[in-house]
Amino acid sequence: MTRVDDAVRKRFRAGEPLDLRGTRGGALPELRADTLAELLTEDRAARRAVPAAWLAGVRIVGELRLAGAMVSTPLWLTACEFDEAPDLEMAHLEGLSLLDCRLPGLNGANLRVAANLRLTGLVSDGTVRLNDAQVGGTLRLDRATLRVPGGYALFGERLEVRGALYARQMRTEGEIRIPGARVIGNVNLGGSRLVNSGGDTLDANGIDVSGTFLADRFGRRASVVSSDPEDRFVSEGRMLLAGARISGDLVLSGAQIRRELPVLGPERPPGDDGSVADGGAEDRADTVEQSMRLVPRGIIDAAACLVADRIRVEGNLELDDGFHSSGTVRLPNAAVGGYVRLSGAELGYAEGVPEGAPASTAVALLGDGMEIGGDLECRNDGVGALRVTGQLRLAGARVRGSASLSRIELNAPGGDALFADALTVGSMLFLRKARFTGTVRLQGARIGSSLDCSGAQLVRPRLRPDGSAKPSLDLRAATIGKDLFCNDGFRAEGGVRLRSAEVLKSVVISDVSVGADGRPEQFAFNGYGLVTPELTLRPSSAPPGRVRLSKAVVGSFTDNEELWQAAGGLELEGFEFQSLGTEIDVATRLGWLTRALPVYAPGPYEQLAAAYRGDGEEEKAERVQMVRQRRRYASLGVAGRVWGELQRWTVGFGYRPWLAVCWLSLFWVLGGVWFTGHPLTPIDSGQNPVWNPWLYAADTLIPIINLGADGYWRAQGASQWISSSLVVVGWILASTAASGAARVLKRS
Numbered sequence: 001m002t003r004v005d006d007a008v009r010k011r012f013r014a015g016e017p018l019d020l021r022g023t024r025g026g027a028l029p030e031l032r033a034d035t036l037a038e039l040l041t042e043d044r045a046a047r048r049a050v051p052a053a054w055l056a057g058v059r060i061v062g063e064l065r066l067a068g069a070m071v072s073t074p075l076w077l078t079a080c081e082f083d084e085a086p087d088l089e090m091a092h093l094e095g096l097s098l099l100d101c102r103l104p105g106l107n108g109a110n111l112r113v114a115a116n117l118r119l120t121g122l123v124s125d126g127t128v129r130l131n132d133a134q135v136g137g138t139l140r141l142d143r144a145t146l147r148v149p150g151g152y153a154l155f156g157e158r159l160e161v162r163g164a165l166y167a168r169q170m171r172t173e174g175e176i177r178i179p180g181a182r183v184i185g186n187v188n189l190g191g192s193r194l195v196n197s198g199g200d201t202l203d204a205n206g207i208d209v210s211g212t213f214l215a216d217r218f219g220r221r222a223s224v225v226s227s228d229p230e231d232r233f234v235s236e237g238r239m240l241l242a243g244a245r246i247s248g249d250l251v252l253s254g255a256q257i258r259r260e261l262p263v264l265g266p267e268r269p270p271g272d273d274g275s276v277a278d279g280g281a282e283d284r285a286d287t288v289e290q291s292m293r294l295v296p297r298g299i300i301d302a303a304a305c306l307v308a309d310r311i312r313v314e315g316n317l318e319l320d321d322g323f324h325s326s327g328t329v330r331l332p333n334a335a336v337g338g339y340v341r342l343s344g345a346e347l348g349y350a351e352g353v354p355e356g357a358p359a360s361t362a363v364a365l366l367g368d369g370m371e372i373g374g375d376l377e378c379r380n381d382g383v384g385a386l387r388v389t390g391q392l393r394l395a396g397a398r399v400r401g402s403a404s405l406s407r408i409e410l411n412a413p414g415g416d417a418l419f420a421d422a423l424t425v426g427s428m429l430f431l432r433k434a435r436f437t438g439t440v441r442l443q444g445a446r447i448g449s450s451l452d453c454s455g456a457q458l459v460r461p462r463l464r465p466d467g468s469a470k471p472s473l474d475l476r477a478a479t480i481g482k483d484l485f486c487n488d489g490f491r492a493e494g495g496v497r498l499r500s501a502e503v504l505k506s507v508v509i510s511d512v513s514v515g516a517d518g519r520p521e522q523f524a525f526n527g528y529g530l531v532t533p534e535l536t537l538r539p540s541s542a543p544p545g546r547v548r549l550s551k552a553v554v555g556s557f558t559d560n561e562e563l564w565q566a567a568g569g570l571e572l573e574g575f576e577f578q579s580l581g582t583e584i585d586v587a588t589r590l591g592w593l594t595r596a597l598p599v600y601a602p603g604p605y606e607q608l609a610a611a612y613r614g615d616g617e618e619e620k621a622e623r624v625q626m627v628r629q630r631r632r633y634a635s636l637g638v639a640g641r642v643w644g645e646l647q648r649w650t651v652g653f654g655y656r657p658w659l660a661v662c663w664l665s666l667f668w669v670l671g672g673v674w675f676t677g678h679p680l681t682p683i684d685s686g687q688n689p690v691w692n693p694w695l696y697a698a699d700t701l702i703p704i705i706n707l708g709a710d711g712y713w714r715a716q717g718a719s720q721w722i723s724s725s726l727v728v729v730g731w732i733l734a735s736t737a738a739s740g741a742a743r744v745l746k747r748s
Contacts, residue, residue: 004058005035012039012053021057021079028081031055033062040071055080066091067107074115077101085126095137098122108133116163119144127174130156138163138185141170148174150199156181164211167192169218169231172201179205179240186211186248191218191231194239198260201237204244212248212315215255232256232322241308249315249338254322257305303363304328313337316374320344321383328390331367339374339401344383348390348411362415364390367397375401378408379430385409391438394420402427402449405434412438413460420445431456436472438462439494443476450483450505451475453490461494469516471497471526480504487511495545497526506534515545520568527552528571536581537563544568549575556581557611564592572597572604579615586612586620590627600631664730668694668701671726680713689713700726703734 004020008031011018020029040053056078064086074095085105088096093111097118105126116137119128122144129152139161146153153174164185170192177200187209194201218231233255241250305327316338319329323345348364365388376399378386385407392410403425410417417438423445431440433455439462458472472494473486482505486496490512498507507530515524524543527535533555537547539562546568558581564570593604605628612621675693682689696713700723715723 002030002032004029004031008035008055008058009039017054017056017076019056019078023057028057028059030061031058033060033064033082033084033086036060037065037069040066040073040075041069054078059083063087066093105129113137116140122146124148124153127152128154130154130159132158133160135159135161135163139165141165141167143168144170144172146170146172146174146176150174150196152177154178158182161185164188170194172196175200175203175237177203178207179203180207182208184210187213189215189233191233193234194237196237199237200240201235202239202241205240206243206245207241208245210247212251213244213246214249214251216251216253216318216321234258235305238304238327239306241306241311244308244311246311246313246315249318250311250313251316251318252306252323253318253320255319255324257325257327259305259327304330306330308334310334316341320377322346325364328363329365331365331370333369333371334367335371335373337373339377340372341377342386343377343379343381345378345386347386347388347392350387350389362390362412363393364388366393368393368395370394370397372397372399372401375399376403376405376425379404379406388412388417391416392418392420394418394423396422398424400426402430404428404430406430406432408434410434410436410438414438414463416441416462418442422446425449428452433457435459439470439472439474441474442478443474445475445478447478447480449481450485451480452483452485454485454488456486456490458492458494461492468522469494469519471495471523472514473497475501477501482506483508489513495522495524495526495543497523498530499526500529501527501531503530503532505532506536507532508534508536510536510538511540512538513540515543517544519545522546522568523548524566524568530554534558534581535577539563542566546571552576555579558582561592564596566596569598570596572607573601574603576607577611579611586623590624594627594631602628605631664701667726667729668698671696671701671722672698674722675719678719680715680719683714701730703727703730 007020008018023029036053036055053073054076057080058077059081061083063084064082067087067089069091071091071093074097075093076095076097076099078097078099078101080098080101082101082103085103085107088106088108088111090110091108091112093113095115095117096113097116097120098106099118100121100123102123103126105124106128108128108130109132111130111133113134114136116139117133117135118138118140120140120142122128122141124144124146125148127148128146133156139159141154144167151174153172154176156176156178157180159178159181161181161183162185165183165187168188168190170189172192172194173196175196176194181204187207192215215233215235217233233252235255235257236259238259239257305325306329309330309332311331311334313335314337317334317336317340320341321344323342325345325347326349329347386405387408388410389412391412397420405418415438417436418440421441421443423442425446426448428449429447429451431451431453434453434457436456436458437460440458441462453473461472462470464470472492473496475484476497476499478498478501480501480503482503484498484503484507486492487508487510490509492512492514493516495515496509507527509525516522522545524539524545524547525537526548528548528550530549530552531554535552535554535556536558538558538560542562542565544567547563547566548571550571551574554577556579557577560582589608593608597604605624609621609624609628612618612624672694675696679691679693680696691713
């Protein structure tokens with residue numbers, strides 16, 4: 001037995017601490033592990049005082065074997081070194097502290113510690129095993145250094161901590177594996193640096209935390225937040241939190257998660273089954289591109305940095321204030337009771353996806369099916385707005401509050417920058433002054449209040465296989481509870497699609513630039529089947545593509561001249577509106593309509609006339625109908641044009657019946673004057689009828705009705721031609737008048 005053993009024995013039995021630091025220069029005095037084990041397990045009743053094993057500055061030689069032991073004495077070791085890994089498997093201890101100790105590992109499987117387990121400042125070059133261990137108090141790993149490259153730095157499956165777990169400013173090489181662990185208090189990894197390149201740094205799948213989970217900057221919760229980069233939480237490897245349950249908040253503010261991506265071959269997209277939806281070329285192109293919109297096949301997690309599938313957070317989720325992930329953040333089917341904050345975060349590879357990386361790398365955040373009980377905050381609230389390189393996916397997600405994405409930057413050129421089909425937002429969705437390089441896809445989305453895209457810039461949209469651009473803003477079959485605002489310099493290079501959408505208050509697309517130059521065949525605005533009480537379409541310049549309003553049903557329609565100058569023309573078949581919100585001269589508006597419809601179509605004219613009639617503008621409605629009839633007959637060939645011109649000048653297509661009266665009066669006067677100067681002779685010399693040139697002219701001119709004057713007189717020479725002309729004119733005027741009257745009665 002050495003002198004150190006004797007000294008330890010005496011101090012231990014007297015319940016006094018022993019500090020041997022600095023007694024031998026650089027070398028630590030040696031204590032046999034067997035001596036320490038004997039003292040910890042001897043009969044407590046034989047001791048003269050209640051002891052506490054408090055040792056500092058010793059080197060423990062040999063293996064400390066306490067497997068299955070019942071140790072009623074708290075063991076406090078400070079600045080000690082172990083030659084071999086202590087064996088504490090299934091041991092029961094009152095308390096254990098290994099403050100600033102060095103050891104080659106620790107076997108604490110099924111360990112039971114009644115009070116605190118303190119591993120602050122611990123340096124271990126082997127695995128610290130705490131699987132199935134139970135800690136009655138707090139587990140502290142602050143400033144600990146665990147180095148097992150390629151292995152398990154901490155193995156704590158099903159670890160149970162009835163207090164808090166503190167691992168602030170911890171440094172690890174290898175994996176922290178604690179799936180199924182349960183912590184009654186908080187978990188705090190603030191300022192820690194976890195390294196396991198090419199592997200997982202933290203496996204906390206299924207962990208149950210009754211408090212808050214913190215992996216943010218060290219000192220962030222203090223009055224002064226540290227700005228030192230060394231105090232930032234860093235994970236150089238993947239973090240796993242799938243299926244975790246956190247009763248408080250999940251805070252990764254300022255955290256950095258980096259991962260070396262595996263180099264894979266190109267992923268083949270799933271093939272098309274050949275089925276084509278019945279909806280035209282646009283729908284067929286969408287069907288072909290369906291595979292490109294979905295998460296690629298293969299190993300989805302090959303690009304993931306944070307895997308939190310099905311996580312349940314009763315409080316808030318904070319991935320903000322400088323949070324950075326170089327790969328995918330996976331949150332599918334996650335449930336967050338409070339708000340989700342991404343302000344100031346940066347997701348994806350800002351320098352571009354590495355060559356040979358998995359195709360799933362293009363998805364920066366995967367939040368399909370996510371449930372958010374509060375707001376989704378991505379705007380700049382003092383720490384910068386969200387920046388994403390890759391796709392932000394929120395398909396089928398539900399946000400019960402508002403979603404604020406104002407001023408964010410999403411970069412997915414030629415792809416879907418925001419893919420949020422069937423997204424549900426309980427209140428407002430803000431995209432004010434946001435910049436999207438790629439398509440914003442919100443098909444089937446349900447917005448409880450308004451969607452505000454004021455000043456947003458949408459460029460380089462997704463491309464179809466034929467090279468044509470898909471819509472920059474795609475709201476197909478979406479439902480918006482109040483307003484849709486696309487104004488104040490809003491720009492959409494690929495156009496706006498509102499096909500079969502329903503906006504319950506108003507659609508305002510004003511002071512905007514929509515569509516791509518040089519592509520007149522593409523839609524600058526597609527409002528096929530749109531339903532809204534108010535539609536405002538006032539582009540700042542003539543759209544370079546087509547404008548489709550077919551089958552749309554709106555209440556008030558507000559437009560401008562630039563809209564009707566669309567390079568690709570307007571499609572207006574079945575477009576219904578009740579009133580016009582812009583005071584434009586009817587002749588000017590008819591000119592717009594004529595230029596926009598080079599091929600005659602009756603529907604737009606009928607609808608415009610109905611709108612005027614609904615506003616009490618009957619005269620304007622008739623002018624519209626007259627132009628419609630003129631274009632109709634002009635499309636029927638030479639005979640149709642002649643008949644149409646005849647109706648136009650004689651009865652105004654039935655809308656000017658007084659014209660027929662005027663023409664009849666004119667020819668009656670002409671006939672009366674002629675016959676006054678050229679009286680006719682009676683047919684029968686035996687009768688003496690009274691000659692009345694005016695009555696004769698009227699009886700000849702008016703068909704069907706017989707006034708009894710034309711049957712008694714013989715017309716010869718020029719008078720015969722005049723009489724025949726009056727008969728023909730009478731029948732023509734009567735026929736055109738009858739046709740016009742029938743049209744008017746039908747309209748009524």
